[in-house]
Amino acid sequence: MLIILFTGFASGLPLALTGQAMQAWLTVDGLDLATIGFLGLVGVPYTFKFLWAPLMDRFEPPWLGRRRGWLVLTQLALAGVLFLMSGLSPRLDLGSFALAALALAFLSASQDVVIDAYRTDLLTEKSEYGLGASLNVFGYRLAMILSGGVSLLWAEQWQSWPRVYGVMAVIMLVAAVVSLLLAPRVSSESKPLASNPLGELRGFAAMLAGVVLGYWLAHELLILAGLRPDDPNKWIQLLFVVAEIAVALPLAWWGARLAKFETLNQSLSSYFSQQGAAAFLLLIILYKLGDAFAGSLTTPFLIRGMGFNQAEVGIAVKLIGFWLTIFGAFIGGFLMLRLGLYRALLLFGFFQLLSNLGFYALAVMGKGAWGAVMVQPFDWVIVALKAPASLDFLLLAVIAGENITGGMGTVAFVGLLMGLCNRRFTATHYALLSAFAAVGRIYVSPLSGVLSESIGWSGFFILSVVFALPGVAMVWWMRTQLLALSESPTSTQTE
Template sequence: MSAPPSPAFARAWRLSAILVLGFASGLPLALTGQAMQAWLTVDGVDLATIGFFGLVGVPYTFKFLWAPLMDRFEPPWLGRRRGWLALTQLALAALLWWMASLSPTATPGLFAIAAVAIAFLSASQDVVVDAYRTDLLPEAERGLGASVHVFAYRLAMILSGGIALIWAGQWASWPRVYETMALIMAACAVVSLLALPRVSAALKPLDSDPRRELLGFAAMLAGVAAGYWSARQALILLGLDPNDANRWIQLLFVMAEIALALPLAGWAARRAGFETLNRSLSSYFAQQGAAAFLALIILYKLGDAFAGSLTTPFLIKGMGFSQEEVGIANKVIGIWLTILGAFIGGLIMTRLALYRSLLLFGVLQLVSNFGFYLLAELGKGAWGAVMVPAFDWGFVAIDTPAALDWLLLTVIAGENISGGMGTVAFVALLMGLCNQRFTATHYAMLSAFAAVGRIYVSPLSGVLSQSIGWPAFFLFSIVVAVPGVVMVWWLRDALARLGRPQTDGMVDD
């Protein structure tokens, strides 16, 4: 038998795996978010409709409902984690290629379906990436692992959310951009198949009846459909029209449908005996302060979610910046600053406890939103501009020097550095709340609650910004950031007690 790898090599291999998977996890997000918003904006789609397109990300908030299947079932030969990674990544590559063939104006229905399907698979990939990372890293490496994950995640967003805008402007073709992203995702799948280290999970999947599990999942889906239909019919009986031109009425239908679908899905899963979901949720809620932690997870980045939900339309349509300017400032320079913030946050967390880190970074996130209000009030060119020389890096180039707005760069710097710092502490919090027997389901549920703000504020943001204007909208984003900071202070003792995840033993995946 060959000698086991040295501890240093094993650690480097683990962190390299986190790097690759963080990149694969971050790549699709902008392609159904900021990059898609840019595509819709330049194609002439109105602002409120772009806001409603934010709902294609709804799967991110429901992913814990099917995460138990990824904890319970194991694709043959590859293992429970690596198998699901390869399958979701290959499917994402195929769907991105299909979306590239569609038009948001000529075939809006199919375009929306493709975007929802990509979001579903991206959320599913995130379930496995988060579980793999939590299973793979020992507790001592989790702070560093969170920084590496954020670095790679944001690096992917530089590509799909920043360089993509530059390519789209230079190529005059968003479809070509999405085809390129599909090929990159396929390459990530190859790495997942061939190069990832095996992981240890806390326990084997539950020894439950697989047919009963699938029946429980089907019942849960039926509960979702019943909740959607019941809420819709109730509002129609009250005399409301789902196709009303009033965007607030449309928003009411969407929110009511989602609000009723989720509890009915949970009730159906319990009645039908969806054991992995039921036991994993019971395991989480058995811990002290479980519900309060969920409230903290929703509120902590709510202000960031409002400020960032329509950043691209705000900068392109509201402020008059070009796609290339937004791509360079917000999606390339800005995301590098997020990476810098993530590393600064990781270093600070080696000195400060989780509670103090969350409190400090939460205050900085709140203050950074004031920059968008300042930009909306003062406008483009208020602080002058700096010239960026022409460059050619092979994969991206600018043929002529470009002017970048100083105020825009300042706002982007503050928002992204503070956001990166907050994200590192936030990821560490989520990992600390997981029981490793149900890692996929627990992390999926926690990160789903974290996505509530990012997904559900999008349609509200579109309607609200049209109703009250950009300056008042960004002031509102500052106000809604306050409860998250207050929740951190209120839970200071519980955060100080937060220990390592529960574990009952170790077996090979």
């Protein structure tokens, strides 16, 4: 359980650095909302990580073990990319910055593949899932307090986002050392698939070729149709992105099957042999969709839309809010033991839906509607506030509702993902499921940027409630399968 807490921290640290912390950097550098929204697509690797997860299931780095070896390697690479980003400026060199952020997301997604598999391998009994999920969320949110909360205070204090990213690189380097020295090997029961290593690499190369071909075909066909990717119309730009992904993914799948990428093919066949496998994937996409839509532009909304400064956002949203998420996660884990998976998903999903109305109220009523309290300057060694800052009471109420319910929903959601994994293909199965879970968070980002400029913030948050409804309905519709999943023997033991 202690190692699950640590790996949750390591997993959460880089996420905000390609998400809300990066949004704050882009916002203070003066980039427009639509561009910030499109840069959310650097998180695309989170939705495709199941494509290279089979290599992490199949190959074992020498001396370190299959899970621990990949964990150390990805963490060292993350530290290197963060050092690189600390020397870049999004305003002066947006292209290089975006490529570095994409590399950071790729390595972060790869680390998540290892950590999710490692956690699922360690927890052999379903009775451990609630506590394990709570500790994972606890560590994850602790890291996001640092990278998504304290980082904003550091940026305000130092007037330097590059310096913040340099500090995060050092922290990730320390995490790699801790993983190397303290992380235990998993049980010998978890064995990689016995297949031809060269065949696996050929299959992976064929899959990548399918991605490149699909991207090129969609791009060229739209140009032949008279459209241009640099069109000032943001909807045209969005069409290019959606079409390129829509064509690339099936061609990647076709290439993997044609070249016999056995670990991917067998692991996916293993998952889809389960009853209701496709329906579970749809549920995973929809369950957090409204939450993801509302949260996709939270930082620009608060800084630019509502006029809060970085220190106010850092204290209220990132520090206090993340602690409330941890509180919600522990409440969720406790209630889940008594409610079971189905009732927890249904109840917590409904609470998540209601919490989005808080952002609508903030957009309509505005800053200062409920008054504010002043926070006096402080110095806690790792973080300091040099000038007094106000904390808006309405903002605090909205953040409390959103983070507590979000933490509760995340615990039930992680329990669902773990319950659907098979131990032989843990990395690929969990990567597949969590990749589908990230679809909303990543792909609503460019849409949300365009919509927020088109319909305004109040309409944007009402739409987020509408997007949350299908997920709650899907839980109710799948109640029989969810009840059976929570009552069945663990599916993660053997095939």
